[in-house]
Amino acid sequence: MCYAIPGNVKSITGDLITVDYFGEERKARNDFYDLQVGDYVYAQGGFVVQKIDERDAEEILDTWKELFFELKETDVKLSRLYNDKPNLDKNFLKIIDRATYGKSISHQEALRLLLSEDPDEIDVLHKTANFIRQKFLGNACCVHGIIEFSNICKSQCAYCGISSSNTTLKRFSLGTDEILGVVADAVKRFGFKGIVLQSGEDPSYKSEDIIGLIKKIRNNSPVFIFLSVGEREEAFYQKAFDAGARAVLFRFETSDSNLYSKLHPHSSLEKRIRYLELFKDIGYIIASGSLIGLPGQKAESVIDDFMFAKDLGCDMYSFGPFIPHPDTPLSGHDAPSAEYVLKALSVLRLIDPYGKILVTTALESLNPQARRMALMGGANSIMLNLTPKDYVNLYDIYPNRATVDVSIENQIADALQLLKSIGRAPTDLGI
Ligand code: 5AD
Numbered sequence: 001m002c003y004a005i006p007g008n009v010k011s012i013t014g015d016l017i018t019v020d021y022f023g024e025e026r027k028a029r030n031d032f033y034d035l036q037v038g039d040y041v042y043a044q045g046g047f048v049v050q051k052i053d054e055r056d057a058e059e060i061l062d063t064w065k066e067l068f069f070e071l072k073e074t075d076v077k078l079s080r081l082y083n084d085k086p087n088l089d090k091n092f093l094k095i096i097d098r099a100t101y102g103k104s105i106s107h108q109e110a111l112r113l114l115l116s117e118d119p120d121e122i123d124v125l126h127k128t129a130n131f132i133r134q135k136f137l138g139n140a141c142c143v144h145g146i147i148e149f150s151n152i153c154k155s156q157c158a159y160c161g162i163s164s165s166n167t168t169l170k171r172f173s174l175g176t177d178e179i180l181g182v183v184a185d186a187v188k189r190f191g192f193k194g195i196v197l198q199s200g201e202d203p204s205y206k207s208e209d210i211i212g213l214i215k216k217i218r219n220n221s222p223v224f225i226f227l228s229v230g231e232r233e234e235a236f237y238q239k240a241f242d243a244g245a246r247a248v249l250f251r252f253e254t255s256d257s258n259l260y261s262k263l264h265p266h267s268s269l270e271k272r273i274r275y276l277e278l279f280k281d282i283g284y285i286i287a288s289g290s291l292i293g294l295p296g297q298k299a300e301s302v303i304d305d306f307m308f309a310k311d312l313g314c315d316m317y318s319f320g321p322f323i324p325h326p327d328t329p330l331s332g333h334d335a336p337s338a339e340y341v342l343k344a345l346s347v348l349r350l351i352d353p354y355g356k357i358l359v360t361t362a363l364e365s366l367n368p369q370a371r372r373m374a375l376m377g378g379a380n381s382i383m384l385n386l387t388p389k390d391y392v393n394l395y396d397i398y399p400n401r402a403t404v405d406v407s408i409e410n411q412i413a414d415a416l417q418l419l420k421s422i423g424r425a426p427t428d429l430g431i
Helices: 054-078 090-100 107-114 119-137 176-189 207-220 234-243 257-263 269-282 299-312 338-351 361-366 370-375 408-421
Strands: 007-013 016-021 024-029 040-044 047-052 142-150 194-199 224-228 247-249 285-288 356-359 381-385
Touching (some): 007 024, 024 040, 024 047, 040 054, 047 054, 054 119, 090 107, 107 299, 142 224, 142 408, 176 207, 207 224, 338 356, 338 361, 338 370, 356 370, 361 370, 370 408, 381 408
Parallel strands (some): 142 194, 142 381, 224 247, 356 381
Antiparallel strands (some): 016 024, 040 047
């Protein structure tokens, strides 16, 4: 089981290296290792995350050799574009044609696509998004693991089940040794190369604890570390970077400042955006996005969010449906349909041909087929849940979360089977 292909170092210029994968060259930044040309490494998110022994690397490469090219071939076949619908609207086709060549589409054009109710148009939209993903990003699909280590939260986001206003929820917080155990298993036993450490905004978890945890992970189980711990003091994020974290998953939730204020009485959109700018300045890889289908959110606002995320320079997009939680002020509202969210993700792919697009667990919770459908409609990244089973149900941000009752072994087996069937390599080769 591999979530990354060993790469062979071809050249080194300062902290930037060129890595070869079966004749394909990619760049990666090396912040952590003393490397020579000819060494083997794992890269993830554009960073070298592990140096590997030559013999181990060659053994793993041997198992990948044929599969690497087989998967590519399947992907190319499945993402081919052919026009079997001659009677489509001319205006629609003009937008699709331009996007196919990687040209950016305007707000108005994106909205035209998102508002389409025509099944033929929607089918062409998904296929075009898949074609663009294949053309500009190839068949790599990131598979990261997420550990939800605390459901204690001081904030009161109106949609969120772990908001401090929900007094009925039993709270938990994993100790650092427990988290280290989960990460060690994820990295050493299951082969994850990227993990997300996620929690509510838990003041009982001291910044020093998280920084200590990052250092220990880097020493014991080298892996690409995403932080998703919300709004903490600004100095924390520099220290966490220095300790070895390299990415932040931090949604802006909505780019509509009025809606933002209504949903987040404890904060402001301005403050949220300042954090994202801070992360960029420090040098983090940014994964961000918003909730699709929030009460009071129009389709225009979804496109605003996409444009906003693109302008922000997101490396990965995390856009998922709002799902009403019974113990929140938004309990009486409806979730959007999975079809609407899938359509939106395809529009996002046309807006940005290059960013990674995550299939969120929330979307998978609306429809068990949604992971496959999203991957066939422009998305190229998934997350598996590593939270220990005694706690995973308590991380109750929304009800009926997909995969909470599936063991990590089975989640991996399901993901690999799906990716293989659609010609995607469970690996992140980078840029
Ligand atoms: N439905 C969907 N996503 C939610 N989140 C919180 N509550 C909900 C909900 N009811 C998302 C937020 C947050 C992420 C960790 O979980 O967007 O950023």
